[in-house]
Amino acid sequence: MNIGFIGLGIMGSRMAANLQKAGHNLVVYNRTAQKAEALVAKGATLASTPEEVGKQCRVIFTMLATPDAVEEAALGQHGFLKEMPGNSLWIDSSTVNPSFSVRMAKAAQKMGHRFLDAPVSGSLKPAETGQLVFLVGGAAQDLQEVRPLLDAMGKDVLHIGDHGQGSSMKIVNNMLFGQIMGAFAEALKLGTSLGITEETLCQTLLNGPGGAPFLKLKQEKLLTRDFSPEFPLEWLHKDLHLAGVTAYEQGIALPTLHTVKEVFAMAKQAGLGEQDFSAVYDFINPTK
Amino acid sequence: MNIGFIGLGIMGSRMAANLQKAGHNLVVYNRTAQKAEALVAKGATLASTPEEVGKQCRVIFTMLATPDAVEEAALGQHGFLKEMPGNSLWIDSSTVNPSFSVRMAKAAQKMGHRFLDAPVSGSLKPAETGQLVFLVGGAAQDLQEVRPLLDAMGKDVLHIGDHGQGSSMKIVNNMLFGQIMGAFAEALKLGTSLGITEETLCQTLLNGPGGAPFLKLKQEKLLTRDFSPEFPLEWLHKDLHLAGVTAYEQGIALPTLHTVKEVFAMAKQAGLGEQDFSAVYDFINPTK
Amino acid sequence: MNIGFIGLGIMGSRMAANLQKAGHNLVVYNRTAQKAEALVAKGATLASTPEEVGKQCRVIFTMLATPDAVEEAALGQHGFLKEMPGNSLWIDSSTVNPSFSVRMAKAAQKMGHRFLDAPVSGSLKPAETGQLVFLVGGAAQDLQEVRPLLDAMGKDVLHIGDHGQGSSMKIVNNMLFGQIMGAFAEALKLGTSLGITEETLCQTLLNGPGGAPFLKLKQEKLLTRDFSPEFPLEWLHKDLHLAGVTAYEQGIALPTLHTVKEVFAMAKQAGLGEQDFSAVYDFINPTK
Amino acid sequence: MNIGFIGLGIMGSRMAANLQKAGHNLVVYNRTAQKAEALVAKGATLASTPEEVGKQCRVIFTMLATPDAVEEAALGQHGFLKEMPGNSLWIDSSTVNPSFSVRMAKAAQKMGHRFLDAPVSGSLKPAETGQLVFLVGGAAQDLQEVRPLLDAMGKDVLHIGDHGQGSSMKIVNNMLFGQIMGAFAEALKLGTSLGITEETLCQTLLNGPGGAPFLKLKQEKLLTRDFSPEFPLEWLHKDLHLAGVTAYEQGIALPTLHTVKEVFAMAKQAGLGEQDFSAVYDFINPTK
Structure with missing residues (x-):
């Protein structure tokens, strides 16, 4: 199974690398493609748009700088949501405001998909060493499904509550x-x-x-x-x-x-x- | 040797009790005399004014609520400083502003006495159990002289620096x-x-x-x-x-x-x- | 020529009434239709959606409570912008943030229309007596075109600068x-x-x-x-x-x-x- | 009758000059004596201490930068209060905190004198042109007694209330x-x-x-x-x-x-x- 990862900045690049180390095939996208080079060198597929990620994955992670960037990647002209196979799962690990997470959850559901807000506690080093703590909002069974992926990137996963409460x-x-x-x-x-x-x-x-x-x-x-x-x-x-x-x-x-x-x-x-x-x-x- | 203790509130009463437990004879004063009863029952002498404390002690602790109260006790009409024998040592454990401590140090020195600002970190329980931390400003040798007294009330004594820096x-x-x-x-x-x-x-x-x-x-x-x-x-x-x-x-x-x-x-x-x-x-x- | 007016709250109802008094035919819309009754009684046409206003007017005023409400009226499913004849003029008198006004100006332009942000200084009484002050952002000639309308509602019109600067x-x-x-x-x-x-x-x-x-x-x-x-x-x-x-x-x-x-x-x-x-x-x- | 004036800064020098212009004999003091030169050239007497002012005046104005400076001038070692003839009147025009004014009023009364707090509204120019507004706290009859002096320096005198309320x-x-x-x-x-x-x-x-x-x-x-x-x-x-x-x-x-x-x-x-x-x-x- 391919795992999509969008956003390869300070945090995202290290999180994706840990997923890769755990044996997952990655399809990655980043606005500046060169940040994907290390991952690609180890076998990741580089997509030219978020949409291209969507076509190849049933699970996608986003790790972007602002709510606007997340919305563009998911719902913009070349957004991934509309391309994913039915009942896919999008995990947004970006730090965004809770009402934005709730809005994204609804947008995903409307398109037949599932959503988790799963921002992380911890910065550069914990990202590198897989010691992040995930703060998760959404359905328990969705979390259970991707729990092994989160475990590859973090030391702890806290299920806080419903959609938006991870971001909260x-x-x-x-x-x-x-x-x-x-x-x-x-x-x-x-x-x-x-x-x-x-x-x-x-x-x-x-x-x-x-x-x-x-x-x-x-x-x-x-x-x-x-x-x-x-x-x-x-x-x-x-x-x-x-x-x-x-x-x-x-x-x-x-x-x-x-x-x-x-x-x-x-x-x-x-x-x-x-x-x-x-x-x-x-x-x-x-x-x- | 008598030890003076002025100010028997939540903190002071418990600190004085620990001095007493360690075997020191106390001369105590509090605006509301009844707060001294427990100490007097165990042998402390109750003074009717700060001045009376000053006459009987070479070492006096103050533990009062405000800078004004400290100034009144030390330098007021019935203040203790003018009555103490030459080269006495006053330790103010009240929480006051640093410039006030510096002013008190100068007032004491002008009258031939020595001064330490020695406020405490810790509240009710540490006061009771002798687990306070003293933050001390003043001369190292003055601190050394009363160190056993502070040890009777606290678990640690930090010499921060010159006059006022304990309060700082x-x-x-x-x-x-x-x-x-x-x-x-x-x-x-x-x-x-x-x-x-x-x-x-x-x-x-x-x-x-x-x-x-x-x-x-x-x-x-x-x-x-x-x-x-x-x-x-x-x-x-x-x-x-x-x-x-x-x-x-x-x-x-x-x-x-x-x-x-x-x-x-x-x-x-x-x-x-x-x-x-x-x-x-x-x-x-x-x-x- | 019909003038559209969307938003008939404390301010809007009084502003629209002054336009009507000045002899203009109004097409009005308000979420709660009963607030339009007084205007309709004097000849205004009540539209059932913003879209219906758009079909009948080359000039539309909006006076709404929040940026979200403005966006919904202009660009929502039943928004007016897409229905207006080419090169129409939308004047938004709502109090909104400047970046929102700039975004609305661009949206209007993209659809072939013109835009002015023209919020007002003054509250209930000046609205009633036509003593408002308009703070206008946008092209001078667009302002000139609707200046008589603004004069019917206000005592002064200040052209502050480009799109967004009225709101600023x-x-x-x-x-x-x-x-x-x-x-x-x-x-x-x-x-x-x-x-x-x-x-x-x-x-x-x-x-x-x-x-x-x-x-x-x-x-x-x-x-x-x-x-x-x-x-x-x-x-x-x-x-x-x-x-x-x-x-x-x-x-x-x-x-x-x-x-x-x-x-x-x-x-x-x-x-x-x-x-x-x-x-x-x-x-x-x-x-x- | 001599009028004392202590504090000849930006404001005080101009206020004193207006008193002088109105025909009053001044006895002045300023920490930096040269600031008194213009006044002395026109007949004012320069005192070497506040105390010297006190000996020669039944009415003294103070216009100083801080509460501490006022207290030093009035009650310090060379303070004027103790030297003034009985039942003299001290007007403090300095900007100080109300509780300080109340304390000064009590100190003056204890020594048999009267006190007004009379700070001014207005800065350099109104001080020069006699257009200050006095905000006065104290007894109405004391104010009445010195009203002509205040009128020489200001355009308006507002009796706000009791001691301290001018400062308030x-x-x-x-x-x-x-x-x-x-x-x-x-x-x-x-x-x-x-x-x-x-x-x-x-x-x-x-x-x-x-x-x-x-x-x-x-x-x-x-x-x-x-x-x-x-x-x-x-x-x-x-x-x-x-x-x-x-x-x-x-x-x-x-x-x-x-x-x-x-x-x-x-x-x-x-x-x-x-x-x-x-x-x-x-x-x-x-x-x-």
């Missing part, structure tokens, strides 16, 4: 990351302004009750100011934006989220968008 | 707590609005990379909505305020801190000030 | 309103908490250099707490949301806008959405 | 200014990012219902980017800080104020503190 959990998760990262950056800013070293602050705070595990992983980046991207700041900013839009759709207020979002927007404006999202610290507390 | 670390620490607590409350709000249960959200988020240790300790409070105070919301709000004032004094901007501070201010306005600070969740996501 | 100016305008309204509400909150009466505060502040003209119009509402809607709070909240989304699209940060937006979101959560937007004061400074 | 109104007033200025800067930022010129934005917005009078006065500064100070940004930032501290003292939440405050803090951090406060626009929307 992902957005909530990344919103929490953004807020904690921003908070930690402000804590270091205040502490260093008072004459405490970054080292002492990190050691004290990260070994204390506020030391969230991912902050410990970012510590070296902060101390060395090497913000090479694991998860780019502009992506986190996008996720905070999707969280804000979702809050609006739900009719709820999230004041602090919105302020943090604007701090990340300022960091992006200042040119840090392609750095790791921990570079928000470089915006809040620049070295002179 | 404490403020930075509590600011981080407040921001993470507020962030987690917003995350649960967004998640539940999207139909995910509080249990699933807590389990997923707290076992993930954003799961700060203290959030795990608050989980039961959140799920049961029993916000009996370990660390009252109005105190955390005060600490966020002190962080804001300190940022102003340092000439730095901390946008997110200020928004979180106002969320806690709204929670306090809504009548939650005496609840645990995790009750900010009850403000953000009330049960109807 | 409108969003900027309403964002300024929302921020000033929120600021004034906070000013009254602080002043009354300090014991100054609302009357003294209004008199002093509104006659001073910060007294924006629209605040003077809201003064009576604030003092009497009669927040019957001229411009509903939930609509202003929507506009602040569109401003936020537009800022994201433009890659810029607007921190204060986002905080005000969340204050309005909280007011809406508290049940004030259908009140006048000045009711944000009732949220910030409730009478007990 | 001033803080509320400046808080409103800061928020409207910040809002307008963000409006211009969004508008220009969408391709509308600053000129069109200013013309449309300032002639519309949101056009607060003081914004019109700032228009030229914004369009020419000449931010020579009329009212320095760092002073407005200080006033926003005092408003925030006052809100904390009053137990109320003002979320938007705090976000604007931090935007001004960032502008100050960026080196704009000594520019006019309208330079917040230069921070939000820098020319590249």
